[in-house]
Amino acid sequence: MLLKDKVAIVTGAASARGLGRATAKLFAEQGAKVVIADLDEQASIEAANALPGEGHLGVAINVADEAQVQAAKEKILAKYGRIDVLVNNAGITQPLKVMDIKGGNYDAVLDVSLRGTLLMSQAVIPTMRAQKSGSIVCISSVSAQRGGGIFGGPHYSAAKAGVLGLAKAMARELGIDGIRVNCITPGLIQTDITQGKLSDEQKANIIAGIPLNRLGDAVDIARAALFLASDLASYSTGITLDVNGGMHI
Numbered sequence: 001m002l003l004k005d006k007v008a009i010v011t012g013a014a015s016a017r018g019l020g021r022a023t024a025k026l027f028a029e030q031g032a033k034v035v036i037a038d039l040d041e042q043a044s045i046e047a048a049n050a051l052p053g054e055g056h057l058g059v060a061i062n063v064a065d066e067a068q069v070q071a072a073k074e075k076i077l078a079k080y081g082r083i084d085v086l087v088n089n090a091g092i093t094q095p096l097k098v099m100d101i102k103g104g105n106y107d108a109v110l111d112v113s114l115r116g117t118l119l120m121s122q123a124v125i126p127t128m129r130a131q132k133s134g135s136i137v138c139i140s141s142v143s144a145q146r147g148g149g150i151f152g153g154p155h156y157s158a159a160k161a162g163v164l165g166l167a168k169a170m171a172r173e174l175g176i177d178g179i180r181v182n183c184i185t186p187g188l189i190q191t192d193i194t195q196g197k198l199s200d201e202q203k204a205n206i207i208a209g210i211p212l213n214r215l216g217d218a219v220d221i222a223r224a225a226l227f228l229a230s231d232l233a234s235y236s237t238g239i240t241l242d243v244n245g246g247m248h249i
């Protein structure tokens with residue numbers, strides 16, 4: 001059990017086929033008490049109740065809203081008294097071209113991925129500092145490294161590239177406190193974000209450009225998150241794991 005009795009928050013983990021849900025499930029299988037933190041309270045509670053094992057929690061949160069983030073943190077600390085792992089997974093995409101991005105689009109995408117990652121991290125850092133240990137895993141994207149592609153949009157690439165910079169800066173600052181901060185850059189993973197939005201031809205073209213010759217599964221990302229969250233990665237901070245079948249090459 002790699003996360004026995006650890007308390008792990010996974011944001012955006014209510015979506016049934018999503019990367020967050022797969023990560024929450026694998027963490028629970030590895031002994032963690034998991035907090036599912038997503039927009040809808042009922043969906044978060046149901047997702048938490050469906051996890052293997054006992055003692056999980058579902059909370060409603062908009063990660064971009066500081067008051068909601070703080071309220072959720074208080075609830076989590078009241079139940080568990082500690083926080084060992086945070087996975088900053090919540091994110092939204094908008095398939096827009098650069099000239100189609102308007103003010104509201106920009107704010108919406110940047111708010112969830114980038115502001116959300118900052119606010120959630122700020123919420124857990126004091127507790128992790130007091131514990132002198134903690135692991136923060138940030139879900140960026142291969143589109144941070146090579147541009148958006150059909151799903152993300154340039155503002156999504158910018159938000160996810162911002163996550164890479166923010167994570168490295170936090171890793172540099174927080175190592176002294178025993179807190180590790182690392183990123184994953186998923187490639188194209190089959191989830192609700194991608195489901196039904198690709199024609200067979202588009203799918204074949206994308207797969208032809210992936211060295212491992214397939215789209216990713218949510219569990220591919222969950223395994224990487226488990227590595228970074230656990231002591232298996234005890235000497236790694238500020239790293240980026242490219243879990244994308246080789247798309248970054």
Ligand code: NAD
Pocket residue numbers: 011012013014015017018019020037038039061062063064089090091092093112113116139140141142185186187188189190191192193194
């Ligand atoms: P998904 O749409 O299945 O799940 C995203 C979840 O985030 C949803 O449950 C949604 O309710 C939640 N969410 C949205 N806004 C929120 C907010 N303000 N506060 C809290 N929760 C919020 O998406 P997914 O494919 O599982 O993506 C998960 C993460 O992985 C995202 O950050 C995404 O950008 C990233 N990613 C996905 C892919 C892919 O191919 N699926 C590739 C690279 C990166």
